[in-house]
Amino acid sequence: MSIDLKTVKHISKLSRISLDEEKAKKLETDLNSIFKWIEQLNELKTDNIEPLSSIVETKLRLRKDEIKSKNLREEILKNSPEENQDFFVVPKVVE
């Protein structure tokens, strides 16, 4: 299965990474060579194999739903590129 330029642009949209034409073409070449190499996985029959998503296969721990940290507003906002009156500022999203 090969990846065409249209697909590269679609993935770039999904990834929220803008690409110029030159970069998109370069990525088309790179991704095709990488996926051609990845295709070797198809040699393996895996129909009845249970997928492994985490190596720690114990149940996740439960904890009480209680507040442990407080008054972090300043810390949370400290690294924001733009803030106003304790809010993160983004470009206008409603008309």
Place this chain on the structure above:
Amino acid sequence: MSNIIDLSLAELVSNIKNKKISSFETTTAFVDRSKKSKKLNSYNEDTFEIALEKAKQFDSNPDFNKKLPGIPMAVKDLFCTKNIKTTASSKILNNFIPTYESTVTDNLWNDGAILLGKLNCDEFAMGSSNETSYFGNVISPIDKDLVPGGSSGGSASALAAKLTPATIGTDTGGSIRQPASFTGTVGLKPTYGSCSRYGIVAFASSLDQAGPMTKNVEDAALLLEVMSSFDNKDSTSVDFKRPFYSKDLSKNIKGKKIGIPKEYRVDGMSQEIEKLWDDGKKYLKDCGAEIIDVSLPHTKFALPTYYIVAPAEASSNLARYDGVKYGFRTDGDNLIDMYEKTRSAGFGDEVKRRIMIGTYVLSSGYYDAYYLKAQKVRRLIKNDFNNVFQKVDAILTPSTPSSAFKIGDKSNDPVSMYLNDIFTVPVNLAGLPGISIPAGLDKKGYPLGLQIIGKSFDEQNILNIAYSMEDKINFKFNVKEWWMND
């Protein structure tokens, strides 16, 4: 006494405890040397002045019960350090100052260590040569054209150049063991769940582990002992009784069964690597261990599996860099435009490539064919190891298929760069501990490493095997100090 910078971590600790040297003298020695070693580009950010101040404070009120009493240490710039810039060597985090501390570094400081600075690495730990860093590639102290390996390249370079007595890195597919192998140092990737991931900039969450990088095996045992802890803030942290690795270190490995996996004898493997591996077997026999041929049949599928799983997790983890809450922002016409421009300008090429791979394999219509398939193959790889560990106590392999390569040699061909991790990646996929120790030199005079892989949470065993082999190998390697300036 030898020069401070030549001492091992354990020797420094004992000298400080015996009041033969002070923390200030020690810190001064490493600060001075680091200042003269800018050419290596191993530091992203230094905290020398704060470190010297803290060393003075330690000396005025020393606590010699600490495991790392007043020991200065630089760490990979992937660990969040409170109020100290943490960038993951990315433009997108170029101005990020964490308001919290990673658990692993917190453990170091609580046991007396002092931060020297943050060490360069591949951007978001994605790379095997430290060439993807936004702050430029790191140079190996071995040769000015040589990569130190990656992604913990700054850590390996700083350690080998004696700018820090020991250091810590992270390993997602070999990022501790490969640079250790390239620079003639020791690197240990612990079992998944041993060291907390809290406060480490995330790459691939089911694979990432922090671990020690040191001059010798004893130091690795000591540092792991300090780093490893159960942590409620990491949902995959495992609560097990952690041994005193350094205290229990032993050279008695008589009767241990060591597996040699035939699938690691890859096509085109150089004679030097073959010989290195054979020598390793001989040393183990000399120590009274038994060598057993084993098979890990799915080995060749580990890398393609990794290059689905790791980018998939990365694309999800790196979705948080959107120019809103922290980090770098490029303005745009609307919200989406701002996201796209920010991420386009903020990420480097390799990071973009991996986000794209990950987004593709998780996207509608391709999820089953790629991501689910990879998770199934990951199970087969894990089963291979489970089967082999019924018969043996540990596995011996080379750490890398070759010695360090030259800067620029592989940077244009992603697949050839990825192949560098062929012996290390299966260990991450199976969540196992692995240690790389220096074992010889190739004909160019560059270091080569051997890797010992253990059962889950059996770090003590692989440390003991490495400790015994270290003695037999008697690796002697001194870098010429070509990079120093006054």
